[in-house]
Amino acid sequence: MVSPSVSRVQQVMPPQPPPLRQVPQTQPQAGWQQEQGYAQPPAYAQNDQVYGQAPRQEAPPAPAPAPDAAADAAPKPKPPSFFAKIRKPLIVLLLGVGSYVGYTIWETRQPYEWSGSVEAKSASLGSRVGGRVKDILVREGDEVKAGTPLVTLEPAELLAQKAIAVADLESAKAALDKLVRGARSEEIASARARAGTMQAAGAQASALASAQRAELKRARDLYAAGAISKAELDATQAATLAASAGVVRASSGAMEAQAQLNLVKTGNREEDIRAAKAMVAAAQARVDAADGALEELTIRAPRAGRIESINVRPGDMLRPNATAATLLEAGQLYVRIFVPETLIGKISAGQEVPIIVDSFPNRPFKGRVEHINDIGEFTPHRLVTTDDRAHEVFGARVAILEGENELRAGMIAFVHVKKK
Numbered sequence: 106m107v108s109p110s111v112s113r114v115q116q117v118m119p120p121q122p123p124p125l126r127q128v129p130q131t132q133p134q135a136g137w138q139q140e141q142g143y144a145q146p147p148a149y150a151q152n153d154q155v156y157g158q159a160p161r162q163e164a165p166p167a168p169a170p171a172p173d174a175a176a177d178a179a180p181k182p183k184p185p186s187f188f189a190k191i192r193k194p195l196i197v198l199l200l201g202v203g204s205y206v207g208y209t210i211w212e213t214r215q216p217y218e219w220s221g222s223v224e225a226k227s228a229s230l231g232s233r234v235g236g237r238v239k240d241i242l243v244r245e246g247d248e249v250k251a252g253t254p255l256v257t258l259e260p261a262e263l264l265a266q267k268a269i270a271v272a273d274l275e276s277a278k279a280a281l282d283k284l285v286r287g288a289r290s291e292e293i294a295s296a297r298a299r300a301g302t303m304q305a306a307g308a309q310a311s312a313l314a315s316a317q318r319a320e321l322k323r324a325r326d327l328y329a330a331g332a333i334s335k336a337e338l339d340a341t342q343a344a345t346l347a348a349s350a351g352v353v354r355a356s357s358g359a360m361e362a363q364a365q366l367n368l369v370k371t372g373n374r375e376e377d378i379r380a381a382k383a384m385v386a387a388a389q390a391r392v393d394a395a396d397g398a399l400e401e402l403t404i405r406a407p408r409a410g411r412i413e414s415i416n417v418r419p420g421d422m423l424r425p426n427a428t429a430a431t432l433l434e435a436g437q438l439y440v441r442i443f444v445p446e447t448l449i450g451k452i453s454a455g456q457e458v459p460i461i462v463d464s465f466p467n468r469p470f471k472g473r474v475e476h477i478n479d480i481g482e483f484t485p486h487r488l489v490t491t492d493d494r495a496h497e498v499f500g501a502r503v504a505i506l507e508g509e510n511e512l513r514a515g516m517i518a519f520v521h522v523k524k525k
Contacts, residue, residue, distance in 0.1 A: 216521040217451055219442040223462070223505070225514040226437035227413060234401045235425035236261060238417050245415055249406045249432070256404040256417065256429050263402070267395035274388035281381035300362035307355035310348070317341075317348035410434040433514070438505040440472065440518045446481060446497035451522050453477075460505060461519045462512065470508040472520065477501045 236258035243255050324341035327333045413431040423429055440460060444452060452458070452474055459469035478500040503520055505512060512518075 216523045217448060219444055219520050219522075221440045221442035221503075221518055221520065223512055223514055223516040223518050224439055224441055225433050226439075227514075228407060228410070228432045228434060229428040230255065230404050230406070230430045230432055231426055231428050232258060232401045232404055232423060233425055234258075234263070234398045235423050235427065236402065238419050238421045238423055238429075239402075240419060241415060241417070243412050243415070243430075245412050247412045249410060249412060251406055251408045253406045254403050255406060255412070256415075258402040258404075258423065260399060260402055263395065263398050267392065267399065270388065270391035270395045274385065274392050277381070277384040277388040281378070281385050284378050284381050296362070296365050300359065300365070303355065303359035303362040307352070307359040310351040310355035314345075314348035314352045317345040321345040404429055406432055408432075408434055410437075435509065438509055438512055438514070439475065440503045440505065440520060442501050442503060442520050443482070443498040444477075444501055446499065449477070449499050451524075452501060456522075458503060459521050460503065461521065462516050464516065465508075465511065469521075470512065471506045472503045473506060475502045475504045 239257045239259045241256050243249060243253070249255070321341050321344075324333060324338050328335065328338040410432045413433045415430050417423055417429045454474050454477060456474045458472050458474065460472040461469055481497045481499045
């Protein structure tokens with residue numbers, strides 16, 4: 106009979122493993138390998154010996170523990186409850202539901218985002234007359250006010266053209282003044298004197314004609330009495346006819362002189378005055394055209410803004426209506442976006458929205474919706490399904506209210522609109 110102490114020692118100390126089994130190696134057999142000069146490989150062990158290494162030692166199985174009366178007497182553990190079985194799946198399910206709800210809440214709080222590009226309203230400045238560039242008064246990037254001179258051109262023959270137009274204007278004005286003022290007092294007196302002279306000549310001619318008619322009567326009486334010849338009677342009749350013609354001429358001259366006197370007293374006709382006024386207006390228009398051409402020799406900024414580019418150099422020949430400089434108008438930056446048809450009700454004209462650009466990701470710029478197109482753009486042209494209708498978009502213009510010095514035309518911008 107083995108004592109209890111010896112039994113406990115045997116339980117504590119594990120038995121010693123048996124000695125390792127050595128696998129005998131077989132002798133290589135001479136064959137075609139040796140005849141061809143190949144080396145004979147070493148033999149492999151049957152207990153998974155690795156090539157070139159010592160054979161692996163297998164550990165003996167652990168002995169079964171001796172039965173313990175105290176362990177047999179211990180109570181068996183209770184099976185897990187239903188809650189313990191579903192606790193882990195329930196936790197996973199709750200985490201999934203919480204994540205979905207959290208993502209849904211986060212997504213509903215995110216604003217709508219539509220991308221577009223920053224655009225600017227620019228003005229291409231030039232001259233209607235053209236000419237040789239004389240001087241450039243600004244540089245690219247300068248801020249200018251309305252009316253600031255930018256580029257000047259040489260006047261060339263425009264000054265001479267204006268001088269001719271001014272001379273024509275003065276001549277037309279003088280002619281008009283002459284017609285409006287009428288005849289001078291000296292001219293009226295001269296016309297009156299001529300009229301009087303012609304009247305006197307008419308009276309003299311009438312008296313001469315009367316005397317000649319009396320002479321003709323006497324000649325006829327003498328011819329009837331046989332005192333004069335037929336030739337003398339004919340001469341008297343011819344003199345009488347000439348005297349009558351002189352009366353007619355004198356009377357006509359008197360009437361013409363009197364009409365001229367009346368015309369001088371009355372003045373010029375209203376039609377002549379209007380024609381003279383028209384000549385003055387035409388001459389003034391030519392002067393104004395010359396002044397306009399001279400004004401076009403200086404290219405000015407039509408309104409406040411920033412010089413984007415200068416396209417000419419001193420000495421260049423600028424064609425009429427060609428672009429000499431480009432001006433970006435102040436306060437005219439905007440973003441052009443396209444809103445889907447299904448979300449067009451989320452924005453309205455006058456609504457203020459933030460604008461984000463990649464260069465300033467943490468700085469929103471203030472913007473305002475200025476205009477929404479009345480006509481949509483879509484692809485394809487025939488919209489049948491709901492998915493197709495989602496491709497229809499409406500262009501909108503969002504004015505940029507700040508950041509003119511930081512933003513540039515062509516930047517990609519994002520417009521955010523809060524979800525209602």
